[in-house]
Amino acid sequence: MDSDIEMEMESDNDGEFDDDYDYYNTGEDCDVERLDPKRADPEYFEYDCLTVEDIEKLLNELVEKLNTILQITPSLAKVLLLEHQWNNNAVVEKYRQDANALLVTARIKPPTIVADSASTSAAAAAASAQLLRIGSCGYRTASSSASSSNSNSNSTSTSSSLLSSQYRKMCPVCASSQPSDKFYSLACGHSFCKDCWTIYFETQIFQGISIQIGCMAQQCNVRVPEDLVLTLVTRPVMRDKYQQFAFKDYVKSHPELRFCPGPNCQIIVQSSEISAKRAICKVCHTGFCFKCGMDYHAPTDCQIIKKWLTKCADDSETANYISAHTKDCPKCHICIEKNGGCNHMQCFNCKHDFCWMCLGDWKTHGSEYYECSRYKDNPNIANESVHVQAREALKKYLHYYERWENHSKSLKLEQQTIDRMRQRINAKVMNGSGTWIDWQYLFNAAALLAKCRYTLQYTYPYAYYMEGGSRKNLFEYQQAQLEAEIENLSWKIERAETTDLADLENQMDIAEKRRTTLLKDFFPVVGKV
Amino acid sequence: MANMAVSRIKREFKEVMRSEEIVQCSIKIELVNDSWTELRGEIAGPPDTPYEGGKFVLEIKVPETYPFNPPKVRFITRIWHPNISSVTGAICLDILKDNWAAAMTLRTVLLSLQALLAAAEPDDPQDAVVAYQFKDKHDLFLLTAKHWTNAYAGGPHTYPDCDSKIQRLKDMGIDEHDARAVLSKENWNLEKATECLFS
Numbered sequence: 001m002d003s004d005i006e007m008e009m010e011s012d013n014d015g016e017f018d019d020d021y022d023y024y025n026t027g028e029d030c031d032v033e034r035l036d037p038k039r040a041d042p043e044y045f046e047y048d049c050l051t052v053e054d055i056e057k058l059l060n061e062l063v064e065k066l067n068t069i070l071q072i073t074p075s076l077a078k079v080l081l082l083e084h085q086w087n088n089n090a091v092v093e094k095y096r097q098d099a100n101a102l103l104v105t106a107r108i109k110p111p112t113i114v115a116d117s118a119s120t121s122a123a124a125a126a127a128s129a130q131l132l133r134i135g136s137c138g139y140r141t142a143s144s145s146a147s148s149s150n151s152n153s154n155s156t157s158t159s160s161s162l163l164s165s166q167y168r169k170m171c172p173v174c175a176s177s178q179p180s181d182k183f184y185s186l187a188c189g190h191s192f193c194k195d196c197w198t199i200y201f202e203t204q205i206f207q208g209i210s211i212q213i214g215c216m217a218q219q220c221n222v223r224v225p226e227d228l229v230l231t232l233v234t235r236p237v238m239r240d241k242y243q244q245f246a247f248k249d250y251v252k253s254h255p256e257l258r259f260c261p262g263p264n265c266q267i268i269v270q271s272s273e274i275s276a277k278r279a280i281c282k283v284c285h286t287g288f289c290f291k292c293g294m295d296y297h298a299p300t301d302c303q304i305i306k307k308w309l310t311k312c313a314d315d316s317e318t319a320n321y322i323s324a325h326t327k328d329c330p331k332c333h334i335c336i337e338k339n340g341g342c343n344h345m346q347c348f349n350c351k352h353d354f355c356w357m358c359l360g361d362w363k364t365h366g367s368e369y370y371e372c373s374r375y376k377d378n379p380n381i382a383n384e385s386v387h388v389q390a391r392e393a394l395k396k397y398l399h400y401y402e403r404w405e406n407h408s409k410s411l412k413l414e415q416q417t418i419d420r421m422r423q424r425i426n427a428k429v430m431n432g433s434g435t436w437i438d439w440q441y442l443f444n445a446a447a448l449l450a451k452c453r454y455t456l457q458y459t460y461p462y463a464y465y466m467e468g469g470s471r472k473n474l475f476e477y478q479q480a481q482l483e484a485e486i487e488n489l490s491w492k493i494e495r496a497e498t499t500d501l502a503d504l505e506n507q508m509d510i511a512e513k514r515r516t517t518l519l520k521d522f523f524p525v526v527g528k529v
Numbered sequence: 530m531a532n533m534a535v536s537r538i539k540r541e542f543k544e545v546m547r548s549e550e551i552v553q554c555s556i557k558i559e560l561v562n563d564s565w566t567e568l569r570g571e572i573a574g575p576p577d578t579p580y581e582g583g584k585f586v587l588e589i590k591v592p593e594t595y596p597f598n599p600p601k602v603r604f605i606t607r608i609w610h611p612n613i614s615s616v617t618g619a620i621c622l623d624i625l626k627d628n629w630a631a632a633m634t635l636r637t638v639l640l641s642l643q644a645l646l647a648a649a650e651p652d653d654p655q656d657a658v659v660a661y662q663f664k665d666k667h668d669l670f671l672l673t674a675k676h677w678t679n680a681y682a683g684g685p686h687t688y689p690d691c692d693s694k695i696q697r698l699k700d701m702g703i704d705e706h707d708a709r710a711v712l713s714k715e716n717w718n719l720e721k722a723t724e725c726l727f728s
Binding site: 159172173175176190192196199200203204212215216217219220 | 533536537540628
């Protein structure tokens with residue numbers, strides 16, 4: 001009996017399933033009512049909202065793991081992981097197959113180092129030896145490369161003096177002569193002085209380039225490792241910038257991570273399922289499509305919504321203008337804009353005189369000016385005309401666009417309805433008809449309405465790009481059904497006068513069922529279960 | 530930073546002055562002002578190209594952040610080339626944009642431009658009209674380029690036919706450069722050029 005009380009207390013929270021679990025205290029197989037959410041809900045999506053620190057930890061773990069396998073520096077491991085979508089196994093496998101090729105494609109080594117030894121196995125051994133050396137030190141000062149060049153014939157370093165510290169040489173960038181221990185070079189052997197590298201890094205960082213910074217030599221694209229940049233750049237502002245940009249690049253290159261698109265939000269969303277499902281940031285509550293980062297757009301897929309939004313951005317204003325201010329010439333069907341007050345139009349193309357109001361021949365207007373009530377049937381214009389086709393295409397687009405836009409507006413209006421509803425409920429509670437809690441169901445209903453309308457809005461781009469046929473018929477049928485139920489629901493919410501919720505709950509259930517049915521059948525992520 | 534730009538330019542200036550190309554008269558460089566921020570380059574049209582025998586003058590502006598950002602270069606001498614604007618002289622060359630490297634010098638830039646004159650890339654055009662002619666009517670392109678080299682850069686090939694057509698348009702009150710540009714664009718079709726100018 002104790003547990004009953006506990007249950008009541010806990011059920012204020014919405015954790016019904018948790019209660020079941022506690023109550024029966026048995027394994028999952030006993031849980032008959034709990035359906036697999038992946039099957040029941042086409043929008044089910046598992047994800048985590050992580051902070052920058054969490055992500056840094058996660059990435060560092062991956063880096064360390066690779067370090068221990070391949071024995072390389074963290075900055076080198078980061079580059080390799082970045083180039084392989086943070087897939088540790090892929091890096092290790094490629095390394096085992098051909099370490100040299102791996103380093104060349106990751107731009108750690110220049111492609112044209114020719115091994116002296118003819119046999120390929122020796123070359124491979126040299127390459128992996130080099131990897132170890134690069135790994136132990138991602139860059140070389142001239143003195144260290146000078147000493148290593150004695151033991152290694154591969155090295156392209158130009159320095160060969162043993163008196164390395166006294167040796168002075170010319171930096172090809174600043175054109176000044178400096179002691180050779182001030183010089184740094186990458187695996188490619190191009191050697192430049194410390195100051196030039198530093199200024200170069202700062203110039204690049206200033207332009208937003210971080211981990212893609214390359215060697216300063218002509219036609220050399222060897223990448224500068226993170227540790228060299230951070231060794232030489234000492235201004236804290238620049239270091240911070242570099243690290244920020246680098247972090248952004250790391251996150252963007254990781255397929256399972258997305259920056260929350262919410263304004264000034266620092267959260268990074270992680271999911272192992274990379275699909276066009278809705279992730280909602282737990283901090284700023286921004287919802288977005290995990291795959292493309294745009295507003296959530298089920299049942300339309302990412303490419304189509306992008307196409308649609310671009311089209312709307314390009315066309316809607318133009319299209320609206322065309323539809324509002326132009327008509328086709330009744331004779332040659334060219335599109336005409338009326339730019340004066342007179343209704344006597346002369347087509348600039350075919351010189352046809354006609355009336356703007358009724359599109360009839362102006363000759364018949366002579367005496368009865370502005371009496372266009374004689375408008376009969378629209379003279380059946382030549383259907384094959386290009387202009388007619390263009391206008392038909394525009395009509396089709398506007399048909400979908402108007403509905404898309406209308407639902408978008410309705411969504412905003414219904415937000416106002418909720419505010420009004422709150423006032424109305426206050427008044428009712430004051431008058432003694434029900435308590436505040438009795439009326440809570442209305443807010444749930446409004447939230448569900450918004451959810452359904454949102455999906456409905458995004459069915460229009462889908463329908464616009466859908467090819468005709470039985471599947472489109474089915475889609476439009478379901479769309480119409482959903483639309484009808486949504487309007488019913490909206491009507492009922494706006495006029496709810498009693499605390500009798502059976503009817504409304506029934507309507508909510510129907511609307512949500514229509515919505516999930518449509519998504520189950522057409523949301524591309526889910527496919528056919 | 531500006532100091533580095535100046536010291537670099539001074540050095541590069543000397544490098545060009547000492548180079549073999551100067552001896553062969555194929556490239557040249559001179560100062561425009563005392564601040565070393567603007568220079569004037571000159572390259573000779575490479576042999577076996579329609580630009581042979583011409584001298585092409587370049588405007589070179591050195592940014593504050595040189596050599597970490599590329600110099601801004603354009604042709605002052607008018608030239609008919611797919612990768613160079615026939616109107617403004619703007620150049621489409623990778624090393625003057627993304628592929629610039631701090632280790633490159635004015636000498637490499639001038640030599641690269643000379644190489645560009647020898648090997649045009651019509652698929653990555655700066656001047657679409659020229660590029661179209663280059664690909665579609667290559668003989669006419671060669672003729673036009675030689676004619677422009679003669680008219681603006683002192684090249685040896687004269688084309689009386691072109692000159693007379695330009696004269697015809699000049700007689701109608703058209704500026705010589707405009708007449709040449711329109712005729713070149715219209716593949717030396719006088720009728721079309723006239724139509725284009727007077728419609």
